[in-house]
Amino acid sequence: MKLLGILIALLLTAGCQDKKADSAAAQKSENEITIGAVFAMTGPIASYGQESVNGIKMALEEVNQTPINGKTLKVLVEDNKGEPVESANAVRKLIDINKVDLILGSVASSNTLASAPIAQAAKVPLLTPASTNEKVTMTGDFIFRTCFTDNFQGVVMAKFAFTTLTKRKAAIIVDNSSDYSKGLQKVFKEEFNRLGGAVIQDNFTYTQKDTDFRSLLTKVKRADPDVIFLPGYYSEVGLILKQARSMGMEMPILGGDGWDSPKLQELAGPQGIKGNYISSHFSPDDVDPRVQKFVKDYMARYNEKPGAMAALGYDAVLVIADALKRAGSADSASLQKALANTVGFEGVTGAITIDANRNAQKSAVVLETTATGNIFNQKVNP
């Protein structure tokens, strides 16, 4: 009984301490600017979220060495599990309870699309480092992105297929359950046709979570394309690549940034991964000294090579810091204006200019996928 009493007493005091901590968080410190970061720390795209937060934390430390107008930046990370509903809840909590000055996130466009209207309504600027779907920034004037959009990515790959690889007959395999995939299909097809190439008219589609693509690939093979465009996410793409090669399909297969995860190498296997190309945001092999310094610092800190998501997260914080310097104050209206006026900011993912639609105009890289990692092939400017 005595033990129980002690236990209750302990629990009560613990509760009190929690409350104190909460009210401290709610009370905004005069010398801090708080950024709410909403990323998938668990779930199917957790590797994207964790990498982004790594990049964000590293940038934060660099920025805080010289406080901006006497203020330092502080990040509160919320896990959205890669789900739209969780993303919306997280943003609401960060705005209502933590009173953050700005939201950073998320990766998957569907997640950002779900949370953007809440930030827009509260007039809290939201900046996504990695959501490429066109619709994301159409939510309103407080929604920004520091990555390129799918319209650009699709054009880059169509040009690469036609000009660099000199391919003339393309088949497109689409993930029918993804807006990202369907958007890229449309752009690639238009650009490849415009350049003078032919796109096979048949509908080659699959849905997320499918595992058997052999019959679909038999059909693609029969249509005899010399290049395949496969805008999907790494979980299915890995299986498709493996099965395609095992059926004797040796033509290059092209994709977008949805392929850019070390998981792809594991799932596709050494035979499947070879000789394919993707468009992405960043390559650790880029010889640009700014990139090389970032890669060196990142490896010293995390003991692994940074991927595109780490670089995008890093750049996003630096863009925010740059905007804060120019804004002079952290109130949402001046921050919004300063972000919109970002011109030619030199980041590790390229020079970032925010256009009238609050999208970043910046370069993309084309990478060749190999069993040991992705190799830099070329940089494409908008």
Place this chain on the structure above:
Amino acid sequence: MSEETAYLISDFFTYLLNGVAQGSIYALIALGYTMVYGIIKLINFAHGEFYMIGAFIGYFLISSGLPLYIALPAAMIGSGLVAVSVERLVYRPIRYAGRIPALITALGTSLFFQYLGQGTIGADPKAFPTAFENTTYQVGDVFISKIQIVIFLVTMVLMTGLWYVVTHTKIGKAMRATSFNMNAAELMGINTNRIVSFTFFVGASLAGAAGVLVGMYYNTVEPMMGLIPGLKAFIAAVLGGIGIIPGAVLGGLTLGIAENMVVGFWISTYRDAVAFAILILILLVKPAGLLGTNRKEKV
């Protein structure tokens, strides 16, 4: 023969082959559904999770360097034991509570294992290690991979084994008796609880074997992997006539082949819609399933 016709024929055989490989997997899972239903009239929705558990046991064992001929039986025994525990702890206490509570419990068990897997192992798909060199053979224009042959052979061996156990052994006789009438079987001195446990064990080991085969075939395992194949296998069991062992095999192969033909000759978007339309048509004509004229064979 024109080139077009030649293409058509070789494509047809490719789709057929893919369908048989996929159908064998459905059949292996469907067997467990049908056996459990035959004995205690329970639609065990957690059955797809036994398949997932088998796949993960295979994944961990092969990753640690064990060969397939050890990993496969170990995965079968492992998922069999999990199934026996589930039956003992979850299904047996509510066996006489009626069919709806049992069904809800089965759904709950299924969700429990899915989220347990996500919580402990993580939700991201894991790449299944290669157990052996997957050579591809080319016959004319048709590609057959070694793994497809392995799937087919393992399925055949397991099904023959099951058929032998059910029809030629004492425990098989007891299973048939229990299925026919549980009370009467008990009065004849059969320990029906033991028979139910045995049925769960055998059904889940077949699903576990299917899990390992699928892991090798598609090179990926994840905690939610049992959901769709479990559902499809349930359909396959109903299609063949639920409670009838050869029906589960026939149903699985029919579904697998139908799906691949739809993808091949039409469009993959309609794969499930068309496959299920076929199912509904068959059930309209034969409500008890393809082999469901009489129920004497049920186990």
